[in-house]
Amino acid sequence: MRVDAFDFELPEELIAQYPAEPADSARLLEVRPDGLGDYGVPDLPRLLAPGDLLVFNDTRVIPARLVGHRDSVAIEATLHKATKDDGVWRAFARPAKRLRPGQVVRFGGDLTAEVQDKGEGGEVVLAFDRGGGSLLDALEAIGAMPLPPYIRGGEAETADRERYQTRFADKPGAVAAPTAALHFTDRLMGELADAGIGWTTLTLHVGAGTFLPVKADETADHVMHAEYGVIPAATAARINAARRAGGRIVPVGTTSLRLVEAAADDDGTLHPWAGETDIFITPGYRFRIADLMVTNFHLPRSTLLMLVAAFASLERIKTAYSHAVEAGYRFYSYGDACLLHPGAD
Numbered sequence: 001m002r003v004d005a006f007d008f009e010l011p012e013e014l015i016a017q018y019p020a021e022p023a024d025s026a027r028l029l030e031v032r033p034d035g036l037g038d039y040g041v042p043d044l045p046r047l048l049a050p051g052d053l054l055v056f057n058d059t060r061v062i063p064a065r066l067v068g069h070r071d072s073v074a075i076e077a078t079l080h081k082a083t084k085d086d087g088v089w090r091a092f093a094r095p096a097k098r099l100r101p102g103q104v105v106r107f108g109g110d111l112t113a114e115v116q117d118k119g120e121g122g123e124v125v126l127a128f129d130r131g132g133g134s135l136l137d138a139l140e141a142i143g144a145m146p147l148p149p150y151i152r153g154g155e156a157e158t159a160d161r162e163r164y165q166t167r168f169a170d171k172p173g174a175v176a177a178p179t180a181a182l183h184f185t186d187r188l189m190g191e192l193a194d195a196g197i198g199w200t201t202l203t204l205h206v207g208a209g210t211f212l213p214v215k216a217d218e219t220a221d222h223v224m225h226a227e228y229g230v231i232p233a234a235t236a237a238r239i240n241a242a243r244r245a246g247g248r249i250v251p252v253g254t255t256s257l258r259l260v261e262a263a264a265d266d267d268g269t270l271h272p273w274a275g276e277t278d279i280f281i282t283p284g285y286r287f288r289i290a291d292l293m294v295t296n297f298h299l300p301r302s303t304l305l306m307l308v309a310a311f312a313s314l315e316r317i318k319t320a321y322s323h324a325v326e327a328g329y330r331f332y333s334y335g336d337a338c339l340l341h342p343g344a345d
Contacts, residue, residue, distance in 0.1 A: 033341060166178060
């Protein structure tokens with residue numbers, strides 16, 4: 001398909017700069033085959049049914065934005081993907097033109113990294129002087145949260161350390177939050193449990209490529225980024241049991257949906273998983289696990305918009321987004337949510 005089929009105009013004032021307060025007070029647009037419904041996130045317990053199972057991503061965002069220097073040159077680096085070598089990360093650097101392989105960048109404290117390689121578009125490969133928990137501790141001490149550029153120009157505030165993490169955040173490794181889950185508070189989870197709605201978790205470490213617009217003219221020409229994920233055996237068993245009992249599987253966010261679809265058999269059986277996935281879901285894809293999904297409003301020309309168009313139908317998503325603009329819904333990571341029902345164009 002042509003990528004420009006997934007374009008739309010959005011007034012800048014509808015791009016949320018801060019999350020709703022409290023987080024579960026955000027608006028919720030239900031997108032059904034028979035039309036749209038304007039609700040709030042607190043309505044989810046009555047919009048879902050007993051036996052339904054929510055699937056959350058328990059990745060934790062690391063403070064991946066670093067400021068340092070190479071000799072007298074100030075360098076900013078935003079880590080976006082861990083490599084297979086411990087302590088080695090791909091990163092976007094500014095100004096990358098001042099860096100060459102073999103040079104050392106010194107960050108806050110005593111953290112240093114050697115430039116191993118240099119690619120296109122400002123990307124470099126950084127080999128830090130430590131790995132594992134020691135590197136994570138250093139990032140926690142000196143790094144900043146890597147907010148997307150449409151939120152205050154990417155400049156994080158101290159409070160973003162908490163508000164850009166979901167209540168499920170447990171496994172460090174993401175450089176972007178699975179933002180649909182930001183709406184779920186302890187209070188809402190209690191009300192969902194009271195309504196007979198269950199939940200489980202998996203892990204997909206979200207990379208910065210998730211939010212980038214597709215630059216190709218045709219979706220077939222886009223190279224999807226890969227992300228590392230884990231589906232524990234207990235999670236796979238819980239999802240399979242819920243499906244057998246007639247419950248609906250409701251991934252919360254595109255990351256949860258992508259991982260369950262990547263690990264599922266053609267008959268919809270889910271298996272434990274550990275590895276990278278670069279699954280790219282566009283209209284025409286046959287979903288094997290997801291029955292409903294909760295998600296935020298996504299950027300034009302993004303792989304995330306293509307995914308929701310594949311799930312709910314492109315025409316229905318266009319109608320829903322037009323309504324959301326007219327009704328003043330808040331868009332993107334800190335914005336409002338959708339409850340999507342499946343459909344086909």
